Amino acid sequence: MRNSPPANLEPYDPEIERTYKHRRRRQKRRSQSVGTASMADIPDNHEREQRERIEVNRDNQVPPPPPPDLDENKAIMEFEVPDLNKQTSDIAPPTINAGHFEIKSVIIQMLNAAGQFGGLLSEDSHLHLKTFLEVCDSFVIPGIPSEAIQIKMFPFSLRDKAQKWLNNLPTGSVTS
Structure with missing residues (x-):
């Protein structure tokens, strides 16, 4: 399908700042209720769903092609110089x-x-x-x-x- 977005993209959020603050407050409340647990240890449902989608996409994806034979000792600039x-x-x-x-x-x-x-x-x-x-x-x-x-x-x-x-x-x- 040409115009359909990939499955791992998030829907457009016109009020991204508001959504971010809301999620931040929710994580803060969770960390306070658990005690010493940090915010990184408690993913919200959105993050969990996103991780699951990434795992599914990893299983379905074809591995990337091998890189072309490049001289490992060349600097990046040398590839652009004619x-x-x-x-x-x-x-x-x-x-x-x-x-x-x-x-x-x-x-x-x-x-x-x-x-x-x-x-x-x-x-x-x-x-x-x-x-x-x-x-x-x-x-x-x-x-x-x-x-x-x-x-x-x-x-x-x-x-x-x-x-x-x-x-x-x-x-x-x-x-x-």
Whole structure:
């Protein structure tokens, strides 16, 4: 049953403070009448019923699955830190015949000056692509196809939501 609550949940009590005070007074009276018995030694009917429900649920429950194989010597923080050695780009690297290929910082600055695309509704993606291609076509590296330059520079033209979108693509999915 999808919407039915588990059997061990208590019904909603809109006046929980009042109920708590009432139970507390009742336990205090019981402990005074018994003498030296403490409140923890005398559970009320509610607590007894709850313990019985827990026992029944323990008998009916399937044991939890074993934990995944974890390195016992790792700190908790190390599980959240990404392994940079295992990360690969979502952009498939183009085949380049030249031995040396470098994108100058001036070109990246030109992309920033032309405007990065952030993925907002108010931004024009077609205008961004047109501007991006104009910047990429404004310089030529001998022996390097223009498509290889565009693929390498495209991540520098994105920011915010668009950058997150690019990072969430499967590895090697962008080929042209």
